[in-house]
Amino acid sequence: MKKLLCVLLSLCLLLAALPALAEEEITLTFSSWGDAAEKQILESALARFTEETGIKVEYLYTPEDYVTKMTTMAAANELPDVGYLSEPIVVQWANEGMLKDLTPALQSGNVDAKMDSNKFIDKNGNVVGVSVADEVVMIFYNPTYFDQMGIPYPPSKAEDAWTWEEFVDVCKKLTVDVNGKHPGEDGFDEKNIRTYAVKMDDRDYVYESFLYSNGTGLFTEDGKGIALYDDAAVEVFQAIADLVNVEHVMPSAEDAANNMDMSACFLSNSCAMVISGQWNFQSMAIAAEEDGITYDVGVLPYFKEPKTANTGTPVVVFRDTKHYEEALLLASYIMNTDFVMNFITSGLWMPVSEEWYTDEALISKWITEGVHPAHYREACIDWALKNTHPSAYFTYGCVQQLEDLYIPALDNVLLGTQTAKDAMEGIRGELDKVMSDYLASLQ
Amino acid sequence: MILYVILLAGTAVCIVPLYWMLRSSLMSNAEIFVFPPLFFPSTWRWNNYVKTFQNFEALMYFTNTMKILVPCVIGTVLTSSMAGYALGRLRFPGKKIWFALTIGAMILPGHVVLIPLYLTYSFIGATNTYTPFYLAAWCGGGAANVFLMRQFMRTLPREYDESAMIDGASRLQIFLKILVPLCAPIMITVAIFTFMFYWNDFQGPLIYLRSDNKFTLALGILSLRGAYASKWNYIMAASLVMVVPAVLLFAIGQRYFIEGIVLTGVKG
């Protein structure tokens, strides 16, 4: 009798437990880099995901050497399910089959429509990554200094953008040496400049932006050749180098001003303008609060057409995932603009969906007082919407190798010891080799 | 005396980084990079230290670091002195080959061994544990330390070993009772160097560890570096806090190993 009771009891327990057993617990792994603040925002986003879907997420946080770690894990077949990936290697990895197609996620209805300019495409035309944030390049300037010099601010509308010549003119008026003289004036001392007009950060994106503005880019129109040594590109590189060596309005690589953070530049008045990326708003906002500096933004000067390159780290789904559907769901959550609003309001990111650039109600959700300056709407939002050209990272896997060749080659051009034409001719063979190797690898 | 002048000049050169870290940790981010550099912050932001450690689980990272560090220092000192003893004072077949292999182990650039090593550990399920650190420390503790111990062991006259053997001591007793005390200075040196290595090492933890709750201090500090912009003042604050215990340890420990036992009487 007792025995029967025991058996019945266990059977009952078993039956009660069955539904729980049937529900398989899935845990996804998500990886990213970033600082402690970003880590916290992601952690709460992931917690929300778990709450709403019941899928657990293990967060793999890698503060440094992200690529090394991912590559090592890839070799051991231990890649996470979803995660960030550095722009330069996305297409390369995708072409080797390391990333899965994100298109089902984009079409699922869980994500707001993403701009095409932020999609990473592999050689088969699949969308393998979508930027979590759009980032563009523009002129950051110090309005206080402009007021002091009595010079009108850089234009904030693309239609009013400066031509390169107008830009150089303004730069000359902004630059002063320790005696208050401008370049071109008698007695101008180029070795003792007090304030430079402009400096450029993050050269790869800045160069790209100006290349696009001059109707060229890293690659030729058909996408099968290198354009870096063609006249249009050489013209851009030489013009930029001339800012340093001929016009004396930009600090050279070794100049103290060149090595300062944007906020330090404005604080000490060593540069009036800095050409850099959207992500700076977060730190500039903090600096404004801590040090009382002022900043605003304007559009880039142009050669033929006002253009900026745009970029943005993507979220991807890795090859080794055993839960493709769930991984897509997680990816779409991260891509969802609402989900990552904290990053956007802090000034670090910009949305990647067109409606956020056009719909007034949504725009007001995102613009924050004290972070986004007066001309942000025109010089950044409209600028990113209408005048952008995707960086080569989105569609090519060989960009890193090209950059490792042409950017060092330009060091001497910027120092004034070599012309841009000679420098590019010098690496022409190497650039072509990279291209042909790359095209061969796509077969 | 001239000696003091030179040394004080040298001191200034060496203290500069600590002062610079201190002044940067008390400034705003923008101020740090202003040129000409400011020697004093315009406002002394002691609050930076509070903010740095607000999101920083110092105690947990510290405990983790200790969990790696203590066993590894012990293991390194022990096994490297054992190997140094063998290579430096014992005769056995193949000794020259093993010594060559030990030196050879230092010569191959680490990046290419990183992946096979990771695969090995992954195979035995040791990733996301501290096992890779323990194994490396207890299996000889690094070729450089073995080499160093061997050099030191070789400077000690053989008379010690021989007289002990005549008295019937086993090799183990010779090792423990004679050589270890004589080599105490260099062993403490190795211990301190090993401490510094594990204290500051972030590469190893970065590659082998996955969960945040296993991270060490050095790795935790990196979380102050953002994706696009870093809070340098916080990084300096955290780095300074990390340097201080290391400096203290060295200051206290050096007396023991540098003013170590000087050989007198036996030779010359």
Added chain:
Amino acid sequence: MSNETISSVIATPKRRHFSVMRRNEAIAGYLFMLPLLLGIVFLTYGQFVYSLYISFTDQSVFGAANFVGFQNYVKLLTEDFFFWKSIKATLLYAFGSVIATQLTALAIALLLNSKHLHGKTFFRTVFYIPSIVPAVASCLLWMWMFNPDFGLFNAFLKVLGLPTSKWIYAESSAVPSLVLMSAWACGAPMVIYLSGLANVPPSLLEAVEIDGGGVWSKFIHITIPMISPVLFYNTLMGVIGGFMTFTNSYVMTEGGPNNATLFVNYLIYRDAFQYNEFGYASALAWIVFILLAFFTLIIFRFFGKKVYYGDRD
């Protein structure tokens, strides 16, 4: 018994005893070596062999490995745009930094070893500090000091009326600048020299004094030979460390200007992890290995013979 028998009776036990001793010594040797042996076999050479194998393939970390023979090596030696410049830069840095660092470390150690010095603890700690400052902080600090306009170094030079330099911002002065930086962080070799100096018997130094020798005589005839084991160690480790340098160029110059500081370790890292050419990077690593092994051998051959050890080995 005849003499032969007696002597043979006496002789045999000794020989047997001797070989037993030898065997015991060998066993003890291997027992003491055991941890290191295990480490070398499983944690080091297994991986070495694997990476040697990979260097003969076109492995791309996650792709399949196709055997390509010596293709990687040939490409590196003949076609690679960065290879020769990188080797040159690395050699220049390695030997430069060994000389600079060892001289500095030894000089400071000698100064700190002076008999009548007060505050030894303080000074020793102070000179050790640069080597434990986190790389991130010291790289930033040195970039500031190297700045041609406002940096500490050019400020000094200007005060002394000497010509200034562009330091790490110009091709020709970049590597020497990094060599200078490496000499500053000579804390570890300095400590080892101090340990070695502490073991120089004062009786020997006194003997030279009695014979009428001065400071230089003492240095050459007693000090140097007595510390030659650590001198040897530090020099070898300095060369190896110089070859393996990575962080300074990675953080401060990104291999520039114009690849002047693109050291081999950086090149390996880039080829392996950024270009995903793992086979190619392994081949490069093995070329470095051969080069370094060659130098190590030379150091052992020429320098090693002159080292004076306390034992009769």
